[in-house]
Amino acid sequence: MVNRLCGGQSGGGSSLNMSNAKHCFKNTENGEKYMTAERSEFANSGNTGNISIAIDGPAGAGKSTIAKEISKRLSITYVDTGAMYRAIGLKAMRMGIDPADVRRVVPMLDGTNVSIEYVDGVQHVLLDGEDVSGLIRTEEVSHYASVISTIPEVRKKLVELQRALARVRNVVMDGRDICSYVLPDATHKFFVTAEPEVRAARRYTEYAAAGKLNGRSFDDILCEIKRRDERDSTREAAPLRPADDAVVIDTSEMNVESAVAAVLAVSYTHLTLPTNSRV
Ligand code: DC
Numbered sequence: 001m002v003n004r005l006c007g008g009q010s011g012g013g014s015s016l017n018m019s020n021a022k023h024c025f026k027n028t029e030n031g032e033k034y035m036t037a038e039r040s041e042f043a044n045s046g047n048t049g050n051i052s053i054a055i056d057g058p059a060g061a062g063k064s065t066i067a068k069e070i071s072k073r074l075s076i077t078y079v080d081t082g083a084m085y086r087a088i089g090l091k092a093m094r095m096g097i098d099p100a101d102v103r104r105v106v107p108m109l110d111g112t113n114v115s116i117e118y119v120d121g122v123q124h125v126l127l128d129g130e131d132v133s134g135l136i137r138t139e140e141v142s143h144y145a146s147v148i149s150t151i152p153e154v155r156k157k158l159v160e161l162q163r164a165l166a167r168v169r170n171v172v173m174d175g176r177d178i179c180s181y182v183l184p185d186a187t188h189k190f191f192v193t194a195e196p197e198v199r200a201a202r203r204y205t206e207y208a209a210a211g212k213l214n215g216r217s218f219d220d221i222l223c224e225i226k227r228r229d230e231r232d233s234t235r236e237a238a239p240l241r242p243a244d245d246a247v248v249i250d251t252s253e254m255n256v257e258s259a260v261a262a263v264l265a266v267s268y269t270h271l272t273l274p275t276n277s278r279v
């Protein structure tokens with residue numbers, strides 16, 4: 001495989017628009033020399049503020065797997081913002097509220113408390129004091145989260161929580177609007193993506209292994225992924241798209257190790273080059 005850093009590339013036919021992204025990192029076998037990049041190297045790089053690694057991208061691209069690994073290697077906190085939208089979606093689902101019904105969702109928010117706790121370094125999301133981390137990974141909650149996240153009032157509430165977390169600690173945060181909106185001053189910005197078919201295949205394998213297919217075929221899952229992409233990227237409030245200054249990493253043909261190496265390599269390079277350098 002060839003290392004490729006390319007400007008403004010479309011990501012090879014993905015349904016997501018990459019035209020405004022500056023750099024695109026596909027297929028890598030290198031990064032070995034960067035694999036030892038540790039937090040101390042980041043800390044010694046002259047960056048005196050908090051480290052904030054922002055990772056956006058569509059469902060199933062591998063963001064959370066990559067972010068968790070980065071968090072482990074750099075000993076920084078992983079913030080999974082999708083879990084927060086899922087918690088609010090779960091509440092609407094439990095209350096029998098249509099997640100698209102703004103007139104019912106907005107009043108629901110007043111009495112809703114979403115908070116985050118870390119137990120042995122693992123994020124737990126609390127909904128009104130209840131740990132719902134194990135209840136939010138169903139396809140139904142995915143749907144509720146995707147629909148409810150189009151409501152600006154929902155986003156406002158959660159963005160405050162996300163920014164507060166990044167103010168007090170070093171974070172690697174993943175989501176849809178982290179680079180452009182939640183942490184526009186993030187020290188490192190990435191857009192992790194993959195072809196819809198590849199993402200659907202990963203989900204299919206995951207669900208099959210967990211016995212969660214519930215009769216769905218690969219094509220059903222591909223349809224769900226494409227529907228979510230469409231909703232997440234065409235909504236008015238903070239649509240999913242690569243930020244101008246994000247580095248795009250296409251994981252279609254990459255394993256986790258290579259993708260992590262790419263994030264570390266680019267982050268490390270940004271920190272050690274003069275401030276106005278371009279990769
Ligand atoms: O990353 P995830 O699949 O757990 O996210 C669930 C939904 O939440 C996703 O369909 C879009 C929404 N979301 C968002 O709008 N903004 C974020 N920062 C994170 C997730």
